[in-house]
Amino acid sequence: MRVKVLEPIYAESASVLVNKASEFSETILIKKGHWEIDAKSLLGLIAISLKPNQEIELTVSDSHSTAGIEALLSTGYFEKI
Template sequence: MKVKVLKPVFAESASLVVNKANQFEETILFKKEHWVVDAKSLLGILALSLQPDQTVEILVKDTDNKEVYAELLNTGLFKTL
C-alpha cells in the first residue's frame, strides 16, 4: 500500500510506528526509493528520514491483514494515495 507522509517521522513518532508494528507477528516493511526497512526496527524507520509529502510503500509479508494497515494509518502520520 502506497501512503503519503503527513508529519515528519522522528524519535517519538518513529517509536509510535515501531510499537504499532510490533503488535503484529507479520513482517512489515517500509520501502522508500531503494531503501527497504523493517517497520519493527527503530533505527530502520529513523534511517528513512520520512518527511511530509514523501511517498512510501508499506508491505506486509505473507498476509492480507488489513488491520496492520489500519493501525499504521491510525497513527495520523500517513494517508493512503
C-alpha cells in the same frame, strides 16, 4: 499500499510506529526509494528520514492481512494515496 507521509518521523513518532507495528506477528515493510526497512526497526525508521509529502509503500508479509497497515495509518502519520 502507497501512502503519503503527513508528519516528519523523528525519534518519538518513530517509537509510536515501532510499538504499533510490534503488535502484529507479520512483517510490515516500509519502502522508500531503494530502501526497504522493517517497521519494527526504530533505527531503520530514523535512517530513512521520512518527511511530509513523501510517498512510500507499506507491505505486509501476509498479503491477505491489512490489519498492520491499517494500524499504522491509524497513527495519523500517513494517509492512503
